[in-house]
Amino acid sequence: MTTSKKELVALQFPFFEEDYRQNLQTLTRLVEKAPEGAVVTAPELCLTNFSFDKMEEAAAFTEEVKERLLKLSETKTLTLTMTEKIDGKFYNSAKIFHNGEEVYSQPKAKLFSFGDEDKYFTPGDSKK
Template identity: 45%
Template sequence: MNLVSLQIKTDEDFSKNLKHLKDLITKAPQDSIILAPEIALSGFCYDKMQEAAEFSIKAIEQIKQLAINKTIALTLITEENGKFYNTLHIFDKQEVIHTQSKVKLFPLGNEHEYFTVGKKEDIKIIEINGIKIATLICFELRFPQLWQKVKGADIILNPSMWGIKRKDHYETISKSLALINQCFVIASNSADFNMGKGSAIISPFGNVNKDDEKEMIIQEIDLDEIKKVRKYINIGLDN
């Protein structure tokens, strides 16, 4: 199977962003898990939150149609009972099969002033086509207690809008996530001018496939590598 990390810029035009995302998803190989950067369709558009939430409804229906032989994951601005959330959606077999909203809002970006915190219990391992998958959204990477909730996953997703000033932090923590959990990590960071890029596919042994010049980082993987690493260096993770 293939893992695909998207490393794209977010324009002010939501429709332009959706078209670009759909084009990249279409170009990605079959039998792929595809991850987009955090709220890639809208960015942190605090002056247009309601518009973004309404656009997300439209985007969800269109992305569903592309989830044939491809699993697609991205976060979107959503609204419920007058509150806004940064919500991950995972699409498979033309359905939304999992959602979770960001539980650790980034204080330096004033996210807490605009978003409502999600539920910690929604951070969990789900199974897709026999593969154990979990997600930590951007700033959530920094919280060791949340790492416990994804322990045992085969693949951990991390959609981010991580700033360029902390680029080294992002790359170091992402690699550590793969090493500590002996699993694959898809790190997908924004390519906006003030963002750190550093998107990568990281193996259970810590091998990093990244290229800050590319919009798509694609790697064909062998899931047996997880079992091999966990057997070679046994730290008690489930096989």
């Protein structure tokens, strides 16, 4: 069996519903500080927060910055969740970016009723 030792970096930082670009700048700065080859995990919806009153804007922003996230993952693995709009429905999707590519995407299957997440997002397939 072959194992590799990768450093896991779990980020924690304040992020704001009002300023998506500032959130992206903070995420970028922290990911860039992580060692090469690290697996970096960001807080849930750290780019847009749970922007229930601005779902269209949140989904458009995360689509707009995807190229930036791909670039950040050229020498690291980046995991985070993002608001996505697919076929007219909104999803809270987990993403894994690695070697400059999106290698995994999974919409959250078990949405919380606490905080009304289940009223705004569509659940993903739990069997995927």
